[in-house]
Amino acid sequence: MNKIITILMFLCLTVTINAQKNYPVFSIEECGAACLIENEPIMFSLESVDGIPKLVMRDLSKGEVIKSYESKLPDNTVSHIVANSKNGLLYFITIKKHSESDKKLLDAIYSFSPKKEKLEIIYTEQEETPIPISVDVVGNKLVLSISVFSKQPIIFNLETKEFEPFSDDENLRMLCAAPEQNGFVVLNFTEFDKDDNAPFYFMSLDKKLSQKLGVFNSTMRISTEEEENSLPGFSITNSDYNWITEVYNLSGFPHAGFSIATRAGLAEKYSSLANKFDISNILTANSNYLVASGKGETFVYNTKNITLGKPQTVSENDLKLIEDCIASRVSYQKKQIASSVLPKVFLAEFHLITETTKLDEYGYTESSFIVFKKKDKYAVLKNKPQLLTIVNTSFKLGNNEDAILFQDALNMLYPPGTFEKKHISFYKNNNEWFFVRNISFDKKEGFIVSTDSNKKITEIKYKLNMDEL
Amino acid sequence: MKTLMFLIITFAYFHQVTCQVPDNENKALDEFISKQIKIEADVIKSAALEHILDALFFNVKRIPLYKGDNSYNEMVLMKNADGIKEFENTDMLIPIIKEDIKLNNEAVAKQFQKVFTLLFKNDIVRNQEIINKDNQWIFVQGEWFGKKTGYIVKTDSNGKVQEIEKSEELKL
Secondary structure (H helix, E strand, O other): OHHHHHHHHHHHHHHHHOOOOEOOOEEEEOOOOEEEOOOOOEEEEEEEEOOEEEEEEEEOOOOOEEEEOOOOOOOOOEEEEEEEOOOOEEEEEEEEEOOOOOOEEEEEEEEEEOOOOEEEEEEEOOOOOEOOOEEEEEOOEEEEEOOOOOOOOEEEEOOOOEEEOOOOOOOEEEEEEEHHHOEEEEEEHHHOOOOOEEEEEEEEOOOOEOOOOEEEEOOOEOOOOHHHOEOOEEEEOOHHHOHHHHHHHOOOOOEOHHHHHHOHHHHHHHHOEOOHHHOOEEEEEOOOEEEEEEOOEEEEEEOOOOOOOOOOOOOHHHHHHHHHHHHOOEEEEEEEEOOOOHHHHEOOEEEEEEEEEEOOOOOEEEEEEEEEEEOOEEEEOOOHHHHHHHEOOOOOOOOHHHHHHHHHHHHHHOOOOOOOHHHOEEEEEOOEEEEEEEEEOOEEEEEEEEEOOOOOEEEEEEEOOOOOO | OHHHHHHHHHHHHHOOOEEEOOHHHHHHHHHHHHOOEEEEEEEOOOHHHHHHEOOEEEEEEEEEHHHOOOOOEEEEEEEEOOEEEEOOOHHHOHHHEOOOOOOOOHHHHHHHHHHHHHHOOOOOOOOOEEEEEOOEEEEEEEEEOOEEEEEEEEEOOOOOEEEEEEEOOOOO
């Protein structure tokens, strides 16, 4: 669980760096399995139409339903839908519950012809086979991946309707299927070195193994220090196989939580999604679109030409009602921060704004922020280094008297709390002034103000650990 | 006197000294602050909501831009003949269930489960289940520290919903 939270935190941190948000092209009620058609803006999904589960074909550019199929769907839950671009058929994988436990097992494989609107069961599993984590079509074979590194995928031959071995070499593992290239990206798990690197290869449908194509690094390290982050990825030495990174990034669906970060390219796409916090599952994606679900809805994004503006789904009248409803619960108290010290240090007027939000009849929350006015223009003081933009040009920070003045100004803007008062102090080191605002667990927190040779302030930083420079 | 001076200086030193703003400034600030709040709203589209409930629902995000950290508050608003208000708890459901809705079969139960999933955004939804015992329907939405969480819906003998209760510890 901690790992998942760390991953999500990492993905969220990445988001803050990525300024462009990608809004959904459209959203629908949460669907079951979904499948995208490569090179065409089409999605097949299992949706509830008037309360009845149906297979629906949608135009991804607008979200409109092209066709809702009347054919009866499998009785058991469909976990995966995959399309075979060669014969135009869809394949449904269904799951069943173990008779004596809650364990979910592979149930059956169906084919569906969208042209003939015909559903046909092509295989019924009699054994207790675990449900696949992902399914692909490669040539005339369905590739059911059960586990990434511990087991080989199960290969179902669509012509013979029988299972066949993935490889004669039991040490080979599939990193991803490569449907367009008619093969698989594989590695030999006995070749992993102590740094989690292993050479990888391409295996064709007729099981011929290529020469070594490069190295796959499986290390996943997530840190708050960006440079320490590492996600699994390829170092490709044969440029004919550069496509592998993209194919790997868009494989192994569905992905949820921790699993998203196993594909760096997918994690990047996820990070740019405007409503990423609503998402619990990425159902599928191709080079143009990404389909994700969560909180009862399914969202479709164009990841090639991202949707920068939020699509308007609410009428102007309703939006006005919503804004008024929210505004009626919020009030603002505005007070000028009055002081003879502030104008000496900063060229701005400051106002303390307290926002009170009514929660219910008795409860409310409060939060405050500072607004400053410079040259008749208002701005929010969003962070402490921003103070540099409003320092009085005539103010010099050259001696203890200047520092006392600066500290007084800070006290006006950021009044110390009861336990912080005793720590308020300052000291100088070379051209830097240190204004301590609090000490907690032996860590000094406060402002570091740099000056030039004329004692003019050139930089204002705020550090939670001032000794750690 | 010295003590008094000291107290005044200390007060001025350690407390934010504020004063009320004049009317014109107040108005200008109101205008500025209103631009610091962004509202994003979406209609919650769902066949289940339309079928079961007599109201329109919106996912609403209130984004305080002044915080500068991309944070937001999320809520569900409900609009019906009585106006628009925040959808907060199960008590608000029964008055808006359509007259002809009867919870007496699995298809309708599945729609109720969708309603819970869509309107109670804070629920952790995982391994959902529906269990029917006489006039009681138990909707398992997820699990929290080994305890099943979800909703208990009681109906009369015709399937008309009488009571909806949220439970953090469902007894199955």
